[in-house]
Amino acid sequence: MNALIDTASWILLAGGALLSVIGGIGMLRMPDFYTRMHAASVTDTGGMILMLAGLMLQAGLTLVTAKLVFVMLFLLITSPTATHALARAALEDGIEPQVDHDKR
């Protein structure tokens, strides 16, 4: 049972790390501002949720898990809001999203 939980936890942690790396690569490789921001939000939500879930499995039913739940709730509210504010500020500043028919 213990080994099972440990394995599941490490799978989640590795998945979160993988998503974070993907988000990082996306931020470097994506062509324009909005797609880069989209790549960064993968790290914000997917990577964060998987890693915190992995850490919760490591901690078991303790106060640490309760604190991690609060951290997750906080991040789930704040990081989409930050992304929203960033995108809105960029749009109001006149950065146009790059779309496919621009290139032709």
Next chain:
Amino acid sequence: MREHTVLRVVTKLLIAPIILFALYVQFHGDYSPGGGFQAGVVFAAAIILYALIFGLAEARRAVSPNLLRITGALGALIFAGTGVYAMLRGGNFLDYDYLAHDAIHGQHYGLLLVEFGVGLTVVSVITSIFYVFAGRGRRNDDEQPPGDAR
């Protein structure tokens, strides 16, 4: 700022938990990482967030600069007063052992009081600095509506 619905709603939702977390860092600081300075910064961040979203005039109405001036001085007074009180009880300056009937309780009270003083001063000073910087170049924007003849 009237039209930023998402930001306003999320800010309203978040300010209370941020202040609660600041108080947790403040008063649990003797058992876990934290303390007066960190708690003060988190608390001031809540006020600054309010000012960023709802405007400087609204924030000044909620937490007035005059109040901050008083609490800033009060925090330093609590810090120094704890030290002087320990001296009056026969110890050195800030010698917590002499604050209560035994050394363990004395240390506990001393730590809580001093951290409270530090936290109060840090909230006040950081918010005051923000008010001064953010209000630079505008005169009396909390007293006169824009466009009012001087």
